Amino acid sequence: MGGESMMRGYYFGRYRDNHQVATQVEMRFLPIPLKFTNRLGAAVFAGTATVFKDLNNVTMPNLKFSGGAGVRFLLFPKKDIWTRADYAFTREGGGFYLFIGESF
Known part of the structure; x- marks a missing residue:
């Protein structure tokens, strides 16, 4: 769980297990x-997720x-390609993300 698209603010793979449930x-x-x-x-975002071994362990x-x-800049208007700079925060800290293209 984590990364530049889902659950920004946690590095990719911060939490791992057999299954994941997430919403954003x-x-x-x-x-x-x-x-x-x-x-x-501009954009605002929020998400929640959990990882678990099996359905009996979801809490x-x-x-x-x-x-x-984050802020957005239309890099190529004819192609509708946006550059994004996002800052995400979690209880463990935060993270800054700079990418070409939207997160999803």
Whole structure:
């Protein structure tokens, strides 16, 4: 569990087991209506997930949470390709992510 797409803020593989249940929501504001450009955007996101060995071991106290926000820049308008810079936070700390393309 973790990585640049699902549960940002935890490094990829931070939690491992046989199964994972995860959910994430993201609200994108693309583009933000500014007078000087139509190439800037923003996003806010939150997620929760857990990993478990089998169905008998799924418990609420094992749920992990992450959330954050980011800015977007329309890199190639004709192709609708956005660059994103996100900051995600968790109870264990946070993480900064810079990628070309959306997380999903």
